[in-house]
Amino acid sequence: MQDFQYIKPKNLEEALELIDKFGKEVKILAGGTDVIVGLKGNTVHCKYLVDIKGINELRGIEYNEVDGLSIGSPVTLNEIIESDKIGPSYKVLIDASKSLANALIRNRATLVGNICNSSPGGDMLPTSLVLEGKVCVSSVNGNREIPLKDFFTGVKRNALKTNEMVTKVIYPPIKGEGRFIKKSRIKGHDLSQISVAGYLKENGDLKISLGAVAPTPILVEDFDNYKNKNLIADKNKIADKVMSKINPIDDVRATKEYRLAMARYLTCEILKQLGEGK
Known part of the structure; x- marks a missing residue:
């Protein structure tokens, strides 16, 4: 592993x-499941590793009917799974969290880390997109919000500036049902070959998002x-549009042909589940 200075x-x-x-020269350490592996494998480089896990003001999961659901940057996936603040309309977020790796890794891995890693196959990204999530970003110059549909700019690239960090993710108040399906070679031990999330609001608005099918996660909306x-x-x-x-x-992990076939199949399966209320 390369040399770096650890700062908390x-x-x-x-x-x-x-x-x-x-x-x-800085990398942020929240859960570390991506950055530590990258440092060991020399695919991630930094001189300073800034550990934010102990910053209490960033911790916590909160919900209210005005602002919606807020999840702080150090919150782990297991904390999401176990939280009583996440209501039925956001259950698809729990389903996606359960699909990522195994319980040991979920004790470290964070939602915000998965988003900031910005891998096209990031397990939490399609669900976060159909839930209309946005990231709250801070720097010494102030704060701003970025809708997730505008956040991902390329393979492991995003709209963050070098002096910014994500402090939390916010999902607006929403009523409806969501579904998530992921395919991987080895359950619990591999990144997704493809993943699909769908959300049908009570008002009839439909959104579909897919991971690992393009340089960034894809959000498809503006349906009937x-x-x-x-x-x-x-x-x-609907599948044709997707x-x-x-x-x-x-x-x-997979061929182009496999991903094309599974994209259609899983989209239709998501729509079937949403249509039947299963």
Whole structure:
């Protein structure tokens, strides 16, 4: 492993000052399941590793009917799974969390870390997109919010500036049902070959998102309204629109042909589950 200086700031203000001072030479440590592996394998490089796990003001899961659901950057996936703050309308977030790796890794891995890693196959990204999530970003210059549909810019690239960090993810108040399906070579021990999330709001608004089928996770929206319309009857038309948005590749986990076939199949399966209320 390469040499770096480990720093554990006491509060957010100190963390932001460090990030502003050292810029590209800093990596943020929240869970560490990606960054530590990268440091060991020399695919991630930094001179300063800033550990934010102990910053209390960043911790916690909160919900209210005005602002929706808020999840802080150090919150682990197991904390999401076990939280009583996450209501039925957000259950798909729990389903996606359960799909990632195994219980030991979920004790370390964080939602925000998965988002900031910005891998096209990140397990939490499709679900976060259909839930209309946005990240709250802070720097010494102030705060801003970025909708997740505008956050991902390429393979493991995003809209964060070098002096910024994500402090939390917010999902707006939402009523409806979501579904998530992931395919991987070895359950609990591999990144996804492909993943699909779908969400049908009570008002009939439908969103579909896919992972590992393009350089960034894909969000497909602007469908017909399905409040009083048969979702299952239209599943092939919806799947056609989804297929027109994706461009998968061959890699060590799956072929392009497999991903194309599974994208259609899993989209139709998601629509069937949503249409039947299962």
